[in-house]
Amino acid sequence: MDYQNASHSVEHQIARRQFLGGLAGGMGAVAGGLGFMAMPESTLKLNKNQKRIVMIYMSGGLCQLESWDPKPKTDTGGPFRAIATSVPGLHISELLPMTAKNMHRLALIRGINTKENEHGRGRYLMTKGRRQTPAGEFPHLGAVAAKALAPANIGLPGYVRVSSGGGGSRGNDAAYLGPKFASITLGNGKPPLNCTLPKGISEAEDKGRNAFRQRANERFALKRKSAQTDAYTYNYEQAKKLMQKRDVFDASKEPAKLQERYGNHPIGKHCLLARRLLENGISFVQVTHANYDTHNENFSFHYEQLGEFDRAFSALVEDLHDRGMLESTLIIVMSEFGRTPRINRNYGRDHWSAAWSVCLGGGKIKPGAVIGKTNKNGTKVIDREVDEGHLFHTYLTAVGLESTDTFNIGGREYPLANPARGPIEELIV
Amino acid sequence: MSTTHSKALVADPKLTHISKQLQHTSPFISCRFDPTGQFVYGTAEDMTIQRWRLADGKKVSYPAVHDSWVRGLAFLDGGKTLVSAGYDGRLIWWSATSDKPVPLRKVKAHHGWIRYLDARPDGKLLATGGHDRVLKIWSATDGKLIRELPGHQNDIYSTFFHPKEPVVLSGDLSGVVKQWDLKTGKEIRIFDAKELHTYNGGQQVHYGGVRSMSISPDGSLLSCSGLHKAPNPLGAVNEPDVLAFDWKTGKLKTSHITSNNLKGIAWRACYHPQGFLVACSGGSGGGHLLFWKPGQAKEFHRVNLKNTARDLDLHPSGIMLATAHHDRRIRISTMQKKAVKKKT
Numbered sequence: 001m002d003y004q005n006a007s008h009s010v011e012h013q014i015a016r017r018q019f020l021g022g023l024a025g026g027m028g029a030v031a032g033g034l035g036f037m038a039m040p041e042s043t044l045k046l047n048k049n050q051k052r053i054v055m056i057y058m059s060g061g062l063c064q065l066e067s068w069d070p071k072p073k074t075d076t077g078g079p080f081r082a083i084a085t086s087v088p089g090l091h092i093s094e095l096l097p098m099t100a101k102n103m104h105r106l107a108l109i110r111g112i113n114t115k116e117n118e119h120g121r122g123r124y125l126m127t128k129g130r131r132q133t134p135a136g137e138f139p140h141l142g143a144v145a146a147k148a149l150a151p152a153n154i155g156l157p158g159y160v161r162v163s164s165g166g167g168g169s170r171g172n173d174a175a176y177l178g179p180k181f182a183s184i185t186l187g188n189g190k191p192p193l194n195c196t197l198p199k200g201i202s203e204a205e206d207k208g209r210n211a212f213r214q215r216a217n218e219r220f221a222l223k224r225k226s227a228q229t230d231a232y233t234y235n236y237e238q239a240k241k242l243m244q245k246r247d248v249f250d251a252s253k254e255p256a257k258l259q260e261r262y263g264n265h266p267i268g269k270h271c272l273l274a275r276r277l278l279e280n281g282i283s284f285v286q287v288t289h290a291n292y293d294t295h296n297e298n299f300s301f302h303y304e305q306l307g308e309f310d311r312a313f314s315a316l317v318e319d320l321h322d323r324g325m326l327e328s329t330l331i332i333v334m335s336e337f338g339r340t341p342r343i344n345r346n347y348g349r350d351h352w353s354a355a356w357s358v359c360l361g362g363g364k365i366k367p368g369a370v371i372g373k374t375n376k377n378g379t380k381v382i383d384r385e386v387d388e389g390h391l392f393h394t395y396l397t398a399v400g401l402e403s404t405d406t407f408n409i410g411g412r413e414y415p416l417a418n419p420a421r422g423p424i425e426e427l428i429v
Numbered sequence: 430m431s432t433t434h435s436k437a438l439v440a441d442p443k444l445t446h447i448s449k450q451l452q453h454t455s456p457f458i459s460c461r462f463d464p465t466g467q468f469v470y471g472t473a474e475d476m477t478i479q480r481w482r483l484a485d486g487k488k489v490s491y492p493a494v495h496d497s498w499v500r501g502l503a504f505l506d507g508g509k510t511l512v513s514a515g516y517d518g519r520l521i522w523w524s525a526t527s528d529k530p531v532p533l534r535k536v537k538a539h540h541g542w543i544r545y546l547d548a549r550p551d552g553k554l555l556a557t558g559g560h561d562r563v564l565k566i567w568s569a570t571d572g573k574l575i576r577e578l579p580g581h582q583n584d585i586y587s588t589f590f591h592p593k594e595p596v597v598l599s600g601d602l603s604g605v606v607k608q609w610d611l612k613t614g615k616e617i618r619i620f621d622a623k624e625l626h627t628y629n630g631g632q633q634v635h636y637g638g639v640r641s642m643s644i645s646p647d648g649s650l651l652s653c654s655g656l657h658k659a660p661n662p663l664g665a666v667n668e669p670d671v672l673a674f675d676w677k678t679g680k681l682k683t684s685h686i687t688s689n690n691l692k693g694i695a696w697r698a699c700y701h702p703q704g705f706l707v708a709c710s711g712g713s714g715g716g717h718l719l720f721w722k723p724g725q726a727k728e729f730h731r732v733n734l735k736n737t738a739r740d741l742d743l744h745p746s747g748i749m750l751a752t753a754h755h756d757r758r759i760r761i762s763t764m765q766k767k768a769v770k771k772k773t
Contacts, residue, residue, distance in 0.1 A: 060663070072496075073476065075455070079498040079516040079542075164633060266633075291632040296665035296713075301634055303542075303560070343456070343474065345737040345755040346665045346712060 051363065051399035052278045052325075053145050055286045055332040056271070056313060057127075060119070060293030063339035063349055065378055066093050066302040068357035069110045074377040076341035079299055087368040095306040098314035104368045105317055105326060106361035107427060111372020111381040114337060114388050117351040119293070122336030129392025130418045139181070141395060143174035144416060145284035146181040148401055154281050155241035156248065161185040162270040163288045170235070176409050179231040180238075183286070189270045191249035192242055210240065248280045249273070261315045268312040275319050278329055292335060295348040317361060330363035330398045334391075341378045355381045358391060363398035364429045371427050389421030397423040440703060440747050440764035442720040442730045448749070448768075449761035451481045451488070457753035458498055459740040463508035463525060466745040470511070471759045472499035478513055478523075478530075481759070491530045494521055501546025503555060505569050512569070514538070514546035514557055522572065536572045538565060542584075545641075547597075549590040554611070556597050558585025564599040564609065576614045580607060586638035586655075593648060600639025600653055602626065620674050624684060625655035629662050636662035641697040644676070646704060650723060651676050654695035654708055657686070665713040669695035671706060673723065685721040687728055693717065697741040709734070709741035709752050716754060718762060734760055 065071055070082040070093045082091035085103035092100055092108075099106075116122045116131075125131050128138040139147075146158025161171070161183045171183035186192065197206055217233055247253055251273035262268035267289045274285040289309055294301045313333070320326045338356025339349035355374045361367070373383035396403035396416055403423055406413040455475035462469050471479045478491035478499055501514030504525065510533070511525035518541055522534040541560030548555050548569060555567040562585055564578040583602040590597050596617065600606040606620035626637040641654045651674045659667035671685040685698075685706060693712030700706055706721045716738035720730040736756040743750055750762045 073493070075475070078474075081496055081517070291634065291663060293632075293663050296663055297636070301663065304634060345456075348665065 050151055050281065050283070050328060051149050051401075052282070052329045053141070053149070053284045053332065053363075053395065053399060054274050054278055054316070054320075054329060055127075055141070055284070055334065056309075057286055057288045058292050058309075058333065058335040059288050059290040060335070061122075061337050061339055061351060062292045062333075062335045063294070063298060063302055064110075064355070064357040064374075065339070065341065065349075066095055066299070067306065068092055068108050068359055069374055069378060070094075071341070071374075071376065071378045076343065076377040076379070078343060080302075087370075090368070090370060093306075095302060096310045098310045099317075102314050102317045105321060106331070106359055107365050107367065107369040107371070108357055108359055109371045109386060109391070109424065109427070110357045110374055111384045111386055112338075112353075112356050112358060112391070113381050113385050114353040114356075116353050117337060119336055119351075122351075122353060125388040126334055126336055126391070129388055129395075131388075137175035139175040139177045140171075140173040140183065141392065142183055142284040142286055143177050143181040144396070145399070146174075147177050147407070148396075148416075149283040149399060151281060155238060156245065156280070156282055157184045157238060157242075158283045159183045159286075160277055160282055160284070161286045161288065162189050162273055164188060164266045164270075164290060176414055177407065178227055178409075180234045186249060186273070189251065189266065189273050191246055192239075195243050195246045195249075197243070245280075248277065248282075251276055258315075258319070261319075263308060263311040263315070265308045265312075267308050268315070271312040271316040272319075275316055275323075275325075278320075278325065279323065292339075294339065295344065295350055296346040298339065298343070298349045299347060320362065326362045328363070330365065330395060331359075331361040332395060333359040355379060360394070360398070360427070364400065365398050366427055366429050369427055371424055384424075386424060387421070389418035390424055392417045393421055393423035394427060397428055440701060441766075442705060442707070442718075442764055444766050445718060445720075445730070445732045445750070445762050445764045446767050447734070447760050448763040449483070449486075451479075451486065451759040451761070453479050453757050453759075456755045456757055457739065457759060459500055459502060460751045460753040460759050461502040461504070461742045462744045462749075462751055463511075464504050464745060465508045468508075468525075469742075469751050469759060469761065470502055471751075471753055472502065472513070473757075474498060476515075478502070478511075479759075480525075480530075483761070489528055489530065491523065494532050494535075495519060497542075500542070500544055501557070503546050503548035505548060505552040507552075512546065512548065512555060514543040516542040518543060518559070520546070520555070520557065520567065520572065534572050536567070538567070538574075539563070544585060545587040547588045547590055549597075550592050554590065554597075556588040556590060556599070558588045558599050558601075560584050562601070564588060564597070564607070566597065566611070578607075578609055578614055578616075580616060581605065583635070584638070587641050587653075589642035589644075592644060598642055598651075600642060602635055602638040604637065604639060604653075604655075606639055606642070606651075606653060618679055620651065620653070620679055621681070622653045622655070622672050622674075624657050624672060624681075625653065625670060627657075627659040627662060627667075629659070632661075632663050634662050636667070640694065641699075643699045643706075645673075645700040645706075645723065646702050649676055650674065650682065650700070652685075652698050652700060652706060654698035656694045656712075657684075658690075666692060667694065667712065669693045669708065669710040669712075669719065671695050671698045671708055671721070673706070683721075683724055683726060685719075685728070686726055687719065687731075691717065691719075691731075693737075695719070696739055699741065699743045701743065702747050705729075707741070707743070707750065709738040709750075711738035711755075716752065718750065718752070732762065734762070 085100040142159035150158035166187040174182040262272040337353040340352040393403040455473040476493040495515035497516035511523040518539040543559040566576040604623035604626040656667040657670040673683040692714030693710035695708040698708035716734035718732040740753040
């Protein structure tokens with residue numbers, strides 16, 4: 001890619017002025033760069049104008065019947081009961097008792113039909129808002145958020161993934177937005193690797209070698225600058241700031257009581273880390289919880305997994321609320337698809353995209369709303385059917401973006417979301 | 430139920446054949462014969478209990494009083510009273526033989542699922558366990574809680590009264606089997622059945638568990654059934670396994686496995702009065718009856734049940750086996766030569 005495709009001041013800029021309208025205050029407020037991050041937590045003034053997104057990705061395919069859209073005492077209902085929530089008339093699975101108490105802060109979309117039952121393609125369309133095509137790649141929602149929501153000169157990555165697996169490298173999920181908006185994965189919820197100076201190198205020596213590197217970069221860039229060299233330089237500068245702010249990535253610095261509230265398991269620790277990252281200005285955090293691909297013993301495994309999720313997730317929602325962050329933070333709980341209403345011979349449920357649910361909250365999402373409806377035993381959508389395109393528009397709208405807008409990349413317009421769809425307006429405050 | 434089979438006829442596993450199929454409208458979860466041997470009961474995914482008279486196939490449906498699936502059945506008073514245990518955490522007493530059964534007593538017994546119910550052969554005590562990890566002993570006559578025995582670090586999957594000794598056992602998801610003194614409530618010892626447990630780091634799930642227990646007719650062996658070799662728990666890739674422990678020493682004597690890597694779970698295994706071990710296996714490899722001789726690792730006979738099996742019971746006569754199936758059938762298998770139908 002030539003630098004022209006991601007050029008100077010217009011590089012990666014959004015075409016229309018109104019797109020920036022909602023962000024202007026946020027960016028101005030952090031003009032001092034990372035200064036606010038150095039403040040002790042008690043005095044840290046959260047930039048409430050900055051919008052953020054936290055996505056809990058239920059990898060493998062969370063079952064809608066064991067979570068957001070239970071159908072007890074039907075042929076597809078399974079053994080779990082439905083329980084009342086803090087929203088009158090709204091019931092969710094008994095596997096989510098702590099979340100049930102927070103439903104007045106959340107909303108459900110129960111009429112999703114994405115027509116895609118394969119893991120990879122389902123993950124693609126749900127996180128990128130469009131179907132995979134041979135014609136080109138689309139950026140992950142995290143990359144869009146990193147570009148559109150991250151304050152200028154934040155220094156930290158705009159898009160962070162927290163997973164139980166390995167981490168370290170930068171993802172390849174930003175498509176035409178460019179590599180500097182791609183994800184950084186914190187494997188096992190640990191801080192990025194090599195964040196401390198190697199033994200035997202003093203700070204003065206490090207400063208000197210960085211100055212030398214910078215001079216060499218600048219000289220090289222005079223004649224041979226490209227998007228890749230720009231991203232390389234950007235990443236290096238970001239890495240320097242990561243080293244300075246290593247503690248931001250360390251959830252063990254949080255009070256012990258709070259850690260206990262989230263739960264002493266990976267999803268608890270990762271949700272707490274997500275909140276810490278969001279609070280410190282990172283625009284998009286994805287926490288992955290595995291594994292819901294329960295073709296076998298679906299009920300035992302959902303019981304096992306959702307018990308941990310319920311505690312961690314409800315703590316996250318309450319913590320965001322308590323800190324006054326809920327209005328500026330969109331919460332998304334999604335999967336690549338749901339699971340079959342039919343219970344198979346192994347007490348399992350298989351892949352099912354024809355009628356399933358997503359949970360949202362915060363930002364401009366209407367608290368307590370339930371959009372869409374499935375039939376009596378959950379086999380099809382009977383009201384307000386939506387797909388990945390509607391959802392993607394809704395996420396962007398919920399954080400104050402104009403979802404029908406475009407990115408201008410090297411003079412070419414790239415729609416933020418599928419132009420054939422629009423947001424779920426009735427879900428937006 | 431811990432049953433004794435003193436009047437057992439001669440069974441020949443190699444002659445085992447499906448002799449009867451009893452149909453319902455919902456997949457079955459578990460099954461039991463009553464102590465008189467006249468009836469077979471099944472619990473189904475529609476939250477009901479179904480009863481058939483074996484002689485003529487007459488069916489009686491129990492109302493869906495449980496708020497969830499019924500996993501355990503046990504009999505009292507020689508079969509006159511039925512107790513059901515549900516994933517709703519409740520125990521319900523029923524008049525077993527009524528044509529219009531109604532609940533006689535309901536007890537909120539556990540927080541979360543009850544995964545197993547066993548009745549002591551004298552019909553005086555019940556043992557339950559499940560998601561709250563507490564073994565509970567109940568008075569069968571009035572439903573009162575007699576003992577709470579905490580100590581398991583993971584969900585209890587099965588409970589079992591020793592037929593002759595004053596002890597009760599509880600087996601959990603981790604493969605920990607605790608033996609408890611019924612008189613004092615003290616934990617006596619632990620059998621290590623961890624071979625029946627898997628933690629899959631990639632899928633981040635615990636899987637397996639002690640699905641059933643039984644004692645050999647001479648009292649020398651304790652069997653614990655379940656699964657092993659589970660590289661893909663979420664995909665039902667695992668094999669049945671029944672561990673036989675020396676009752677005196679507590680040491681593992683035999684791991685009963687299958688001859689050609691059959692995929693499935695040994696949902697229940699019972700020692701037959703003639704000394705062999707029979708189990709039902711269900712899972713991605715289909716449904717099978719598996720027969721082992723004590724001390725021999727591989728099965729000496731196997732019967733294909735046409736559909737995945739989820740539970741097993743041995744008829745008091747020792748001749749018949751009942752199995753519960755996903756295809757909405759209870760199958761009765763007979764371990765004797767097929768009856769020849771007379772030509773008319």
